Amino acid sequence: MLLNIQNTLKRQLLGAMNNNTLIIASAGSGKTSHLVEGALRKSTESVLITTYTEANEREIRNKIVSKKGYVPSNITIQTWFSFLLQHGVRPYQSVLNDELHDVDIGFLLSNSRSGKKYDSEGNPISIGGRPIYWGEKDFFRYYFTKGKDIYSDKVSKFVCKVDQELKGELISRVSRIYKNIYIDEVQDLAGFDLDIIKSLFKSKSSVMLVGDPRQVTYLTHHTTKYGKYSEGNIKSFVENELGKRIKCEVDETTLSVSHRNNQIICDYSSRLYSNLPKSTACKCGACRVMDDHMGVFIVKPSMVGKYLETYRPIQLRWDNRITVNSNYPAMNFGESKGTTSNRVLIYPTRPMANWIKDNNAVLSSEGRAKLYVALTRARLSATIVLDYEEGDMFEGKRINNYIIA
Amino acid sequence: MRIEKIKIYNYKCFDGWFTAHLNNGVNILVGDNEAGKSTILEAANLALTGILQGRYLKNELSQYLFNHNVACNYIGAVKKGENPHLPEICIEIYFDTDKLPLFEGNRNSEKVKACGIFYKIEFDSTYQSEYERLISVPEELTTIPIEYYKITWKSFARDSLTARSIPVKSVMIDSSSNRYQSGSDIYISRIIRDDLEDSEKVKLSQAYRKMKDSFSQDESIKAINKKIDEKAKISEKTLKVCVDLSTQNSWESVLMTYLDNIPFHQIGKGEQCVIKTNLALGHKKSKEANLILLEEPENHLSHTKLNELIKNITDGCLDKQIIISTHSSYVSNKLGLENLLLLHDQNISRLSDLKKDTFDFFKKLPGYQTLRLILCKKAVLVEGDSDELIFQRAYMDSNDGRLPIEGGVDVISVKLTFERFLEIAENIKKPVAVITDNDGDYDTKIIKKYKAYEESDCIIIFADKRNELNTLEPQFVDANKEDPKKLCDVIGVSCEDYTTPDVLSKYMESNKTKWALKVFESKDAVKYPEYIKKAASWCNE
Numbered sequence: 001m002l003l004n005i006q007n008t009l010k011r012q013l014l015g016a017m018n019n020n021t022l023i024i025a026s027a028g029s030g031k032t033s034h035l036v037e038g039a040l041r042k043s044t045e046s047v048l049i050t051t052y053t054e055a056n057e058r059e060i061r062n063k064i065v066s067k068k069g070y071v072p073s074n075i076t077i078q079t080w081f082s083f084l085l086q087h088g089v090r091p092y093q094s095v096l097n098d099e100l101h102d103v104d105i106g107f108l109l110s111n112s113r114s115g116k117k118y119d120s121e122g123n124p125i126s127i128g129g130r131p132i133y134w135g136e137k138d139f140f141r142y143y144f145t146k147g148k149d150i151y152s153d154k155v156s157k158f159v160c161k162v163d164q165e166l167k168g169e170l171i172s173r174v175s176r177i178y179k180n181i182y183i184d185e186v187q188d189l190a191g192f193d194l195d196i197i198k199s200l201f202k203s204k205s206s207v208m209l210v211g212d213p214r215q216v217t218y219l220t221h222h223t224t225k226y227g228k229y230s231e232g233n234i235k236s237f238v239e240n241e242l243g244k245r246i247k248c249e250v251d252e253t254t255l256s257v258s259h260r261n262n263q264i265i266c267d268y269s270s271r272l273y274s275n276l277p278k279s280t281a282c283k284c285g286a287c288r289v290m291d292d293h294m295g296v297f298i299v300k301p302s303m304v305g306k307y308l309e310t311y312r313p314i315q316l317r318w319d320n321r322i323t324v325n326s327n328y329p330a331m332n333f334g335e336s337k338g339t340t341s342n343r344v345l346i347y348p349t350r351p352m353a354n355w356i357k358d359n360n361a362v363l364s365s366e367g368r369a370k371l372y373v374a375l376t377r378a379r380l381s382a383t384i385v386l387d388y389e390e391g392d393m394f395e396g397k398r399i400n401n402y403i404i405a
Numbered sequence: 406m407r408i409e410k411i412k413i414y415n416y417k418c419f420d421g422w423f424t425a426h427l428n429n430g431v432n433i434l435v436g437d438n439e440a441g442k443s444t445i446l447e448a449a450n451l452a453l454t455g456i457l458q459g460r461y462l463k464n465e466l467s468q469y470l471f472n473h474n475v476a477c478n479y480i481g482a483v484k485k486g487e488n489p490h491l492p493e494i495c496i497e498i499y500f501d502t503d504k505l506p507l508f509e510g511n512r513n514s515e516k517v518k519a520c521g522i523f524y525k526i527e528f529d530s531t532y533q534s535e536y537e538r539l540i541s542v543p544e545e546l547t548t549i550p551i552e553y554y555k556i557t558w559k560s561f562a563r564d565s566l567t568a569r570s571i572p573v574k575s576v577m578i579d580s581s582s583n584r585y586q587s588g589s590d591i592y593i594s595r596i597i598r599d600d601l602e603d604s605e606k607v608k609l610s611q612a613y614r615k616m617k618d619s620f621s622q623d624e625s626i627k628a629i630n631k632k633i634d635e636k637a638k639i640s641e642k643t644l645k646v647c648v649d650l651s652t653q654n655s656w657e658s659v660l661m662t663y664l665d666n667i668p669f670h671q672i673g674k675g676e677q678c679v680i681k682t683n684l685a686l687g688h689k690k691s692k693e694a695n696l697i698l699l700e701e702p703e704n705h706l707s708h709t710k711l712n713e714l715i716k717n718i719t720d721g722c723l724d725k726q727i728i729i730s731t732h733s734s735y736v737s738n739k740l741g742l743e744n745l746l747l748l749h750d751q752n753i754s755r756l757s758d759l760k761k762d763t764f765d766f767f768k769k770l771p772g773y774q775t776l777r778l779i780l781c782k783k784a785v786l787v788e789g790d791s792d793e794l795i796f797q798r799a800y801m802d803s804n805d806g807r808l809p810i811e812g813g814v815d816v817i818s819v820k821l822t823f824e825r826f827l828e829i830a831e832n833i834k835k836p837v838a839v840i841t842d843n844d845g846d847y848d849t850k851i852i853k854k855y856k857a858y859e860e861s862d863c864i865i866i867f868a869d870k871r872n873e874l875n876t877l878e879p880q881f882v883d884a885n886k887e888d889p890k891k892l893c894d895v896i897g898v899s900c901e902d903y904t905t906p907d908v909l910s911k912y913m914e915s916n917k918t919k920w921a922l923k924v925f926e927s928k929d930a931v932k933y934p935e936y937i938k939k940a941a942s943w944c945n946e
Contacts, residue, residue, distance in 0.1 A: 091510030091562035092518070101516060169518060173562075176506035 019206035020248040022186070022238050024213065026279035027269070027376030028260025028340070031210050032056075035182050036063045038208065039075055047075045048178040050083045052188035052220055059338050060184065076178070080189065080220060081107060081152060087174050088159030088196070089150060095165045096158070097139055106149035113222065114151035115142050153221030156192035163199060171196075175203035185337075186211035190230040191223035194237055201246045209234065209248075210255070214273050216369045217334045232369070257282040260340055260379050264295040268382075269375040271359055272368050289379065293343075296375070297383040298356075298394075304345070304385055313343035313383060316374045322347050333370035336377050344378045346371075347385050356384060357394055406694045407726050408573065409501035411452075412514060416494045417444045420472045422514065423751050428744055430722040433737045434730040435779055436748030442730035445748075446577065446698040449728065452496040452524040453575035453696065454595075455558065455568050463556055466526065468549040470494060476549050483543045491536075492549060493527040498573070505572060510562030521561050522571060529555035572694060574599040576685040578678055579700035596684045597662070621647050674705040679714050686721035695725045703733040715739045734776035747779055747833045754832050763828050774817055778826055782813030783836045783944060786826055791921035792877055793818045796840055798925045799933040800941045814944045827864055838940050839866045845875035867940040878913040878920075880934040882906045887932075895927045896920040 025031040039047045051057055057079045064071050071077065078086070085107055094101035108114075115134040117125045125132045134141040143154045150158060163170040174181075181200055183189070186209040189197065200207050213232030223230070229237040238248045256279065258266055263281040270278040281288075299307045307313075308328045315330035324330040324347060331339070346352075352371050354361035363371070375382045388394075410426045413419045418441040425445055434442045451457050457465070468476060475492045482489035497513055499521040509520045528536070532553035539550055558566045576596050601609065620626060630645035662669040669677065678699075685697045702714055715736065718727060731737060737745055746753050756764055756775070778784050787793050793816050800809045800816075809816050819826055823839055830837040844850045851868045858864040874880045885892040886906065893900035896913070897920075903909040913920045924931060933941075 086564065087562075090564070091512075093563065094511060094516065098516070101512070166518070173506045173509050176503070 020201045020208070020246075022209045022211075022234065022248055022250045023255050024235060024250065024252045025210055025255035026212060026258055026266075027215065027372070028258035029255040029279075030259050031212070031255055032060055032063055032184065032338070034255060035184055035208070035210055036060060036067065039180070039182060040064065040068060040072070042074070042180055043072070045074065045179040046177065047180045047182065048083065049075065049077045049182045049184065050080050051184035052080045052218060053185065053337070054079055055335070056185055056338055080183075080193070081109075081155065084155050084159055084196075085150070087177070088162070088170065089155065091173060092162050092166060092170055095162050099140075100148075103148045105144075106147065107155070108145050108149040108151055110151045110153050110221075114153050153223070156196055156220065160192045160195050160199075163196075168199070171199040171203050175200070175205040178205055180208070181205045182208045182210070184210050185215070186234055187213050187216045187232045188218050188220060189234075190219045191221060191225040193220055194226050194229060194234075194241070198242060198246065201242060201248055207248075209238075213276060214269075214369060214372045215337060216365065217337055217373055232365075252277060256280070258376070259284060259287045261376055262288075262294055262380065265375060265378055265382055268296045269372055272355075272363075272372045272375075291380050294380050295382075297381060298386045298388060299345070299383050300387055301385055307383065308345065311343050311381065311383075313345040313381070314341045314377070315345045315347065316377065317347045318349055318370070333374050337373050339377055340379060341377050342379050343381045343383070344374060345383050345385060346374045353384075353386055356386065357392075359395055406500055406502040406504060406572065408449075408694075408696060409499045411445065411449050412495075412497040412499070413445065413448045414495040414497075414514070415472045415475045415492055416448050416470060416496060417441070417472060419444065419751060420474045421751075425746065425753050427726060427728070428746075430726065431718065431740050431744045432726070432728045433740050433745050434728060434748055435732070435737055435745060435776070437780075437782065440748045441751070442748055443579075443700055446579070446700055446728060446730060448496045449498065449696065450575050450577040450698055452498050452522060453568075453571055453573055455524070455556075466551050466554055466556070468551045470526065471549055479549060480546060483540055483546050486543060488540070491528040493525060495523055495525045495527075497521060497523045500573070507564070508560040508562060508572075510560065512559065512561045512563045519561055522566060523557075523559060523561070525557040525559075526554055527557060529553055573696055574688070574694070575696045575698060576681070577698045577700075578681045578685070578702075579698075594662070596681060596688075600684070600688045675707065675710050678702060678705060679710060679717075682714060683717055683721075686717060686725060688725075697725060697727045699727060699729040701730055701732065703731060703736055711736070712739075732780060734780060737776050742775065745779070749833050749835070752834075756829070759828055759832060763825050766822070766825050774819070775829065777815045777817055778829060778835065778837070779833065781810075781815035781835075783815075783838070784826075784830070785809065785814060785816045785838045785840060785940060785944065786819050786823055787816060787840050788820065788842065789818055789917070791917045792840060794918075794921040794925040795877065795881070795933070796937055796940065799937050800944060802930045802933075803938075803941050804945070809944060812944065827858060830864055831858070831861060834863050836863045837865075838943050839864070839868075840937060840940050841866065841868050842876045842880075843868050843870070843872060843874075845872050847872055865943060867936040867943075869934060869936045874934075876914065877934075878910040878917075879906070880936075881913065881931075882910045884932045884934045891929065892931055895929060895931050896923045 023031075023034070025034075035049065039049055049060055051060065057077060061071060061077050064075065064077070085105070089105055093103070093105055113133060117132045117134060119125050136142050140148075143158055144150055159170065183197070186197075188211075197207070197209070211232075211234055213234060216230075216232045219230060226237065226241075229241075235250055235252075238250060242248060256277065258279050259282045261269070261279070261281060266279045266281050270276075293311060304325060308315075308325055312328070314336075315324045315328055316333055316336055317324055317330060319332050348356060348371065349367060351361070351363050351367050355363040355368075355371070407429055408427050410424055412425075413423045414421065418439065423441070434445060436442055447457065451462060455461055455463065471492055471494060479489050479492050495514065499513070499519055500508060502520055505520050508522060509518060511518055513519050513521060513523065536550060536553055540546060560566055576599075598606070626646070633646065634644050664672050664676070664680065669680075682697065682699060682702075685695060688695050699718075703711055706714060711733075718729075719740065729736065729740070742756055745756055747755065785796060787796055796816055797809055800812075800814070801807060804812065817826070823841070827837065827839070829835070839855070841851070847868065847870050851866060855866045858866065869880055874883055882889070882892070883906065889906070889909065890900045893903060893909070898909075898912065903912055
């Protein structure tokens with residue numbers, strides 16, 4: 001009985017301390033503005049704003065500077081990795097291994113799994129065509145390069161292990177430094193990053209996560225840990241993995257309308273994620289511009305030059321190996337995240353093209369996310385470069401006057 | 406917030422690690438010359454400001470910062486063809502607070518979670534290959550290769566620091582004067598700047614800029630510029646004189662502090678010291694803590710000024726930490742014995758480390774005697790005034806008439822409280838001699854009583870074994886038994902009245918101070934008991 005009362009009290013206390021939210025946002029809903037306004041309201045408390053990509057970190061900084069003229073001294077903006085390095089790795093870097101006490105730990109961005117084994121001639125060792133990796137027991141080779149740079153795909157694991165070893169002291173330190181922690185583009189975080197988020201939820205800091213589960217174009221690292229949550233499924237992580245004592249409110253309404261895309265683009269792009277709520281276009285007068293070329297279109301490769309000349313869209317591609325018209329500006333899909341254009345011209349990959357013809361076609365989660373990002377950059381029109389014959393069927397509909405949606 | 410402790414490694418007189426735990430308010434640092442009092446102040450200030458003797462150390466590294474032994478050992482090892490670890494200097498400051506999580510981490514010599522900063526002078530490994538080439542010819546290496554060294558200044562969380570980001574503002578007040586080229590005193594500018602809020606600093610630099618602008622807008626300056634420009638028709642460009650607008654914080658180096666219209670550096674050293682201290686004591690910034698480092702304030706202050714300063718310190722130190730180095734027993738006594746840090750042989754001990762009843766005993770004493778023991782080089786403890794006079798004279802006779810105190814030996818009359826003093830002496834490893842009577846029972850009164858100090862390497866007991874000669878007087882008569890007439894003459898009695906040693910020593914015992922004073926003032930030297938002579942020669946060991 002007494003125990004029960006204690007537990008109830010404890011829960012209430014914890015509830016009062018933890019003021020955590022996950023905001024599910026859709027493209028063009030003003031995510032960054034929302035975040036920045038929230039941060040600027042906390043004029044006396046310390047705030048950390050962190051996000052995975054450097055581009056977005058810059059974007060947040062610029063937004064704050066454009067609103068305020070400078071970044072207030074109570075607000076710190078840094079990328080997720082730089083945050084992990086400064087507050088996760090360095091303060092207690094030698095807890096796991098004393099040899100690290102005096103080392104200047106650097107950082108190495110690793111796009112694939114790090115810590116490959118090499119033979120004496122410097123060639124990767126492989127068995128049956130698959131590379132072999134150092135295990136955790138080889139502490140230094142597992143986490144670090146020879147020059148003691150920590151691998152980006154292991155850094156959050158390292159941080160979790162240190163925090164465990166210190167019985168939570170590491171996260172406690174962070175929560176005493178930052179009363180408010182905002183994480184933008186949270187869908188980019190994966191694996192042990194999620195454990196860190198969990199610990200932050202448990203701490204005294206108020207945590208706000210903002211993300212769009214549809215825009216998983218990058219991941220901090222590829223891992224099997226929490227694999228089922230890595231594809232933008234942060235919401236079910238929050239719902240299933242926190243346990244009873246950690247609270248996080250999920251907000252799917254505040255940032256559900258797009259101030260960028262018109263309804264046609266909203267509807268068409270929502271088809272990529274039929275399991276998620278459909279996005280809708282806002283009704284603000286200022287956001288809505290009328291135009292005679294609005295919607296989703298396709299254009300034959302032979303007509304691209306003419307189309308570019310007429311509508312001046314920005315060209316979007318997978319990467320710079322894709323040939324575009326070099327007389328007009330172009331961007332990679334991943335790079336375009338967070339940007340806004342009136343019109344886009346998308347060079348689809350083969351699976352993307354197949355999906356456009358038939359929405360049941362197989363499309364990887366990365367391909368899906370990138371196509372979603374590409375489509376939702378446009379305020380007025382999103383046009384896809386695709387060869388077709390007059391009368392071809394797209395999603396059961398006959399092409400009519402370039403319009404597919 | 407306060408500083409819990411300072412640790413110093415290989416810096417100047419400290420060979421290896423040295424630790425000083427600090428009190429909350431006042432810390433009085435006492436100890437011999439060369440014990441490292443100033444070095445502690447200097448090191449604390451360096452780690453908190455990056456400044457040594459008025460300059461940023463960054464560009465002025467020198468091998469003389471290193472402990473001499475450490476440097477010699479290193480060079481010796483290189484000469485022997487070994488590959489020794491390059492010496493490094495480290496100063497660590499530990500903060501006692503949980504309000505500064507940014508400074509928490511385990512990058513400290515204790516490798517534990519702590520809040521603080523460190524300042525390290527260490528080899529820069531980017532010069533590894535140059536260094537290897539250098540020591541390949543060991544004969545040519547005569548000093549620490551300081552040109553390959555760098556300064557690392559970080560928090561315990563391994564974050565780099567600047568003087569601005571350190572939450573403790575340190576103020577060094579010493580007799581040296583470090584001035585900007587313009588003459589304004591660096592320290593006083595710092596003291597003033599550190600007390601300003603950001604908005605006030607902005608206002609000050611704007612006012613300064615405005616002043617410079619209005620200077621160049623002045624009609625006479627315009628006329629001069631026109632003249633210069635006409636004369637120097639070198640190109641299409643204009644040539645003119647203007648105030649230097651390039652540096653951001655130039656007001657600091659240009660503005661001068663005045664006291665009653667006299668430039669600050671022109672007023673007396675004592676007055677400067679009092680003003681700097683009072684300014685520093687007056688700092689009110691709540692976010693930052695203050696450490697005031699005061700070096701030997703007695704040096705340039707009159708007694709009244711010193712009194713005034715001490716009063717200000719005791720009144721103003723509530724929320725500040727102060728470290729004062731001093732040789733003055735007056736200063737220490739006024740500021741409280743419980744705040745004493747006794748520095749000796751790279752160790753700090755405090756009176757509060759003593760047994761409680763001993764500490765209480767000394768708290769009741771006027772304090773002066775305790776400090777005499779602490780501040781002298783060697784001490785001789787005697788029972789009473791006559792013993793003191795006789796020993797002083799015995800010392801003078803074997804040291805060309807110099808008083809013991811001139812040789813750093815303090816003779817202290819302690820009545821029957823030898824053990825209390827010995828406890829302090831043992832604690833601070835102060836060489837102390839005890840001259841005492843055997844009171845007719847050498848075994849009990851000497852051997853048993855001082856058993857605890859038998860093994861001591863700093864305490865030595867001088868007494869005579871012959872129980873029949875129980876006090877100083879019979880001892881003295883015995884020492885002069887060859888020539889009793891001379892003794893009688895010296896102490897001013899007739900040897901015909903005092904024919905046996907017994908009557909003579911009876912007389913002396915009932916006229917203790919009188920005969921001792923006669924001996925002390927006499928032109929002729931008498932003979933001294935063996936144990937007193939031994940004590941006198943121990944003083945010169």
